[in-house]
Amino acid sequence: xxxxxxxxxxxxxxxxxxxxxxxxxxxxxxxxxxxxxxxxxxxxxxxxxxxxxxxxxxxxxxxxxxxxxxxxxxxxxxxxxxxxxxxxxxxxxxxxxxxxxxxxxxxxxxxxxxxxxxxxxxxxxxxxxxxxxxxxxxxxxxxxxxxxxxxxxxxxxxxxxxxxxxxxxxxxxxxxxxxxx
Amino acid sequence: xxxxxxxxxxxxxxxxxxxxxxxxxxxxxxxxxxxxxxxxxxxxxxxxxxxxxxxxxxxxxxxxxxxxxxxxxxxxxxxxxxxxxxxxxxxxxxxxxxxxxxxxxxxxxxxxxxxxxxxxxxxxxxxxxxxxxxxxxxxxxxxxxxx
Amino acid sequence: xxxxxxxxxxxxxxxxxxxxxxxxxxxxxxxxxxxxxxxxxxxxxxxxxxxxxxxxxxxxxxxxxxxxxxxxxxxxxxxxxxxxxxxxxxxxxxxxxxxxxxxxxxxxxxxxxxxxx
Numbered sequence: 001x002x003x004x005x006x007x008x009x010x011x012x013x014x015x016x017x018x019x020x021x022x023x024x025x026x027x028x029x030x031x032x033x034x035x036x037x038x039x040x041x042x043x044x045x046x047x048x049x050x051x052x053x054x055x056x057x058x059x060x061x062x063x064x065x066x067x068x069x070x071x072x073x074x075x076x077x078x079x080x081x082x083x084x085x086x087x088x089x090x091x092x093x094x095x096x097x098x099x100x101x102x103x104x105x106x107x108x109x110x111x112x113x114x115x116x117x118x119x120x121x122x123x124x125x126x127x128x129x130x131x132x133x134x135x136x137x138x139x140x141x142x143x144x145x146x147x148x149x150x151x152x153x154x155x156x157x158x159x160x161x162x163x164x165x166x167x168x169x170x171x172x173x174x175x176x177x178x179x180x181x
Numbered sequence: 182x183x184x185x186x187x188x189x190x191x192x193x194x195x196x197x198x199x200x201x202x203x204x205x206x207x208x209x210x211x212x213x214x215x216x217x218x219x220x221x222x223x224x225x226x227x228x229x230x231x232x233x234x235x236x237x238x239x240x241x242x243x244x245x246x247x248x249x250x251x252x253x254x255x256x257x258x259x260x261x262x263x264x265x266x267x268x269x270x271x272x273x274x275x276x277x278x279x280x281x282x283x284x285x286x287x288x289x290x291x292x293x294x295x296x297x298x299x300x301x302x303x304x305x306x307x308x309x310x311x312x313x314x315x316x317x318x319x320x321x322x323x324x325x326x327x328x
Numbered sequence: 329x330x331x332x333x334x335x336x337x338x339x340x341x342x343x344x345x346x347x348x349x350x351x352x353x354x355x356x357x358x359x360x361x362x363x364x365x366x367x368x369x370x371x372x373x374x375x376x377x378x379x380x381x382x383x384x385x386x387x388x389x390x391x392x393x394x395x396x397x398x399x400x401x402x403x404x405x406x407x408x409x410x411x412x413x414x415x416x417x418x419x420x421x422x423x424x425x426x427x428x429x430x431x432x433x434x435x436x437x438x439x440x441x442x443x444x445x
Contacts, residue, residue: 007336017350041373049402052410053372053409064413072357077437108380136220
């Protein structure tokens with residue numbers, strides 16, 4: 001029940017994001033959107049994910065967007081073209097996807113294929129095989145450690161990329177400032 | 182963050198931030214090291230720790246935060262995190278297992294798993310914290326210099 | 329047929345298409361990145377919805393017997409969120425550099441400037 005309400009809120013926030021021209025409002029709405037989805041993750045039993053989404057989506061990424069807006073300006077230009085073509089493309093894609101969901105297992109169906117393959121093995125044997133109770137941690141760090149290694153490398157590489165593009169200047173001493181004048 | 186306001190204008194923010202930041206950082210460490218038993222782990226701890234420092238930077242100014250955790254220190258630490266992760270994997274190979282095989286790290290095997298997961302999560306947490314802070318510093322410094 | 333069981337997926341598709349619409353129709357690069365974020369989060373919701381078990385709890389072993397939700401999507405999405413913010417930051421850094429080089433982050437004006445060169 002709660003998740004239906006949260007999902008409706010999410011949809012409303014998404015529409016507001018499309019309609020606003022003031023980018024500050026858009027970024028704050030995106031933060032709200034992230035926080036709502038974090039709440040949704042809690043109701044769907046994904047506490048680890050909710051944690052991360054709340055800290056990243058509502059915290060760090062909002063701050064990064066705001067810092068970017070300080071540099072690029074808060075107003076969006078009024079579009080010259082009417083967005084009919086995008087609307088048509090999006091509607092057709094959406095309709096095709098909705099048609100696809102008709103064949104999907106219903107929400108919270110215990111017979112869904114996703115629950116049949118590796119998950120039961122993780123749930124049954126990981127507490128004894130790995131010896132720690134949090135299955136998310138044991139799958140993340142042990143069974144799928146190779147994946148996670150790749151993810152950490154991607155994060156590191158993205159960090160290197162940002163530093164290459166923007167760079168961090170050494171701490172400004174008064175001498176530097178004087179030279180700049 | 183610009184100097185158009187005096188420090189007094191931010192007093193409420195500063196007092197609240199001063200109260201909150203230590204607990205956020207402590208909570209991040211709890212999430213990091215308690216991740217085996219409750220919800221948590223390196224990714225979550227990394228972003229929470231970074232969020233705590235970002236709050237500090239926003240309340241007290243970027244320069245103070247950057248002298249607390251200088252980018253010159255964060256850069257090697259970010260690489261060190263990946264190195265810890267990879268090193269744990271290679272250590273498993275040297276001890277006769279496969280890459281990222283924790284069973285050979287200690288006896289009994291579950292203790293090896295514990296150790297391996299602890300090290301790997303430590304590496305993840307270190308890299309995520311440092312990269313998030315570096316990205317924030319890079320953006321915030323630019324934003325401060327903007328006209 | 330149980331239509332309520334598809335509500336989650338439909339909202340996910342709606343959110344996904346909203347993000348897609350922002351990316352293709354809006355000219356501002358920062359807004360495009362917000363759209364990409366919307367799209368990304370909708371994919372996260374889709375994965376987590378699929379992992380839900382009826383009457384399940386969070387996949388942390390407890391002494392009482394319980395039904396656990398599927399931990400695998402949680403793991404995939406957990407890492408994807410953090411990777412997502414790192415890649416978004418890279419995109420924003422590119423936007424900042426484009427602003428410096430062209431003086432604007434509006435796609436149309438960037439294209440004009442390119443034509444004038």
